[in-house]
Amino acid sequence: MSIHHIVFDIGRVLIHWDHHAAYLDALPDEEARLRFFEDVDFQGWNLQQDAGRSWAEGEKDLAARFPHYEELIRLFRKNWHLTVPHAIEESVAIMRDLIDRGYDVTLLTNWSADTYPIATERYGFLAEPRGVTVSGQIEMVKPDPAIYDHHQRTFELDPARTLFIDDSERNVEAARAHGWQAVQFETPDRLRADLRNHGIRV
Structure with missing residues (x-):
């Protein structure tokens, strides 16, 4: 048919779409960006927002688990417009x-x-x-x-x-x-x- x-x-x-774009200023070194993404399971975390979780809830959850990365975690939503x-x-x-x-x-x-x-x-x-x-x-x-x-x-x-x-x-x-x-x-x-x-x- x-x-x-x-x-x-x-x-x-x-x-x-490129999630790296949100971090080019904060993490200009690619190896450092990749280490951050791997440490927090960025793809899995981001998918939860795609599945309906709010960004506020997603940021709160991940920052609680990785407090030393809180600033970077919250930076993604702030810089999201750069990813598209x-x-x-x-x-x-x-x-x-x-x-x-x-x-x-x-x-x-x-x-x-x-x-x-x-x-x-x-x-x-x-x-x-x-x-x-x-x-x-x-x-x-x-x-x-x-x-x-x-x-x-x-x-x-x-x-x-x-x-x-x-x-x-x-x-x-x-x-x-x-x-x-x-x-x-x-x-x-x-x-x-x-x-x-x-x-x-x-």
């Missing part, structure tokens, strides 16, 4: 082209409820697809199968006619396990080739 529904991830697909410096314009152009061609485009993102409104103010194109599932708003995160099911039911997607685009291999594999077709995003040029391989002209 031909693809009709196309589901985009946002971070590192439509918008550049620009859109990936070629990807946005592809998304818009798909919408113009009549494909049903939606967004499915791991993103905190606290910061997603900032992104929508800054990047108006996020309002152009039919809708979005924000993990922090529904307290589910990829690659949990429940979030794919939620998105599918919310937007009445036919899984056999759905193509998911995400930069994370784990998230792509989870979508495939849910019955969707899926491709891992690497570059806009590669995405164009992957879309053509799925019978989609861009």
